[in-house]
Amino acid sequence: EVQLVESGGVVVQPGGSLRLSCAASGFTFDDYTMHWVRQAPGKGLEWVSLISWDGGSTYYADSVKGRFTISRDNSKNSLYLQMNSLRTEDTALYYCAKDIGLGAAFDYWGQGTLVTVSS
Amino acid sequence: QSALTQPASVSGSPGQSITISCTGTSSDVGGYNYVSWYQQHPGKAPKLMIYDVSNRPSGVSNRFSGSKSGNTASLTISGLQAEDEADYYCSSYTSSSTPPEVVFGGGTKLTVL
Numbered sequence: 001e002v003q004l005v006e007s008g009g010v011v012v013q014p015g016g017s018l019r020l021s022c023a024a025s026g027f028t029f030d031d032y033t034m035h036w037v038r039q040a041p042g043k044g045l046e047w048v049s050l051i052s053w054d055g056g057s058t059y060y061a062d063s064v065k066g067r068f069t070i071s072r073d074n075s076k077n078s079l080y081l082q083m084n085s086l087r088t089e090d091t092a093l094y095y096c097a098k099d100i101g102l103g104a105a106f107d108y109w110g111q112g113t114l115v116t117v118s119s
Numbered sequence: 120q121s122a123l124t125q126p127a128s129v130s131g132s133p134g135q136s137i138t139i140s141c142t143g144t145s146s147d148v149g150g151y152n153y154v155s156w157y158q159q160h161p162g163k164a165p166k167l168m169i170y171d172v173s174n175r176p177s178g179v180s181n182r183f184s185g186s187k188s189g190n191t192a193s194l195t196i197s198g199l200q201a202e203d204e205a206d207y208y209c210s211s212y213t214s215s216s217t218p219p220e221v222v223f224g225g226g227t228k229l230t231v232l
Binding site for chain 2: 035037044045046047050059060061095100104105106107109110111112
């Protein structure tokens with residue numbers, strides 16, 4: 001059974017930093033591109049970032065480019081999101097999602113970890 | 120403002136069929152067969168219902184179908200059931216930015232009357 005378990009979400013002040021983690025199991029982690037997708041309270045989904053199977057390619061939404069860094073450790077079946085210079089508009093539930101492998105679709109999602117940016 | 124445009128809400132009675140549209144541009148929906156649809160119940164993570172315009176993942180009911188014409192993709196749910204009441208989001212690969220990325224629609228709330 002595929003499982004994605006996010007952690008690391010907390011309340012942080014504007015300008016602060018945070019690292020989210022996602023522990024993956026139930027599939028061959030290093031075969032797949034992985035993504036972070038976020039959802040602000042009461043709002044829709046927003047794609048944040050992706051990383052290729054080997055970490056060689058990383059892409060970011062314009063809203064987080066230069067502030068967030070995605071990475072992975074295939075030896076630990078883990079995905080990460082380093083978040084710097086946080087803004088109030090970064091407040092959201094952050095989901096880790098597995099790419100289906102055939103295109104930009106997400107076939108498995110975690111339950112999310114809540115990041116609140118507030119003073 | 121979302122990159123893909125969806126109606127804010129749709130409704131239907133049990134047993135009926137409904138269609139949710141997702142309108143983009145030639146840089147996303149119209150340019151690639153990488154349109155996906157997600158169902159999200161309150162307090163739950165999204166669930167993939169359709170990928171690559173019209174493919175259903177294993178385990179998804181065949182009451183759900185997807186199609187595309189030009190820059191508009193559509194999700195059709197036939198034989199509406201109470202458990203279909205949820206928010207639905209479309210997404211697409213897009214080359215409108217460099218490097219390319221993924222964009223979502225704003226979401227559609229489906230109410231089963």
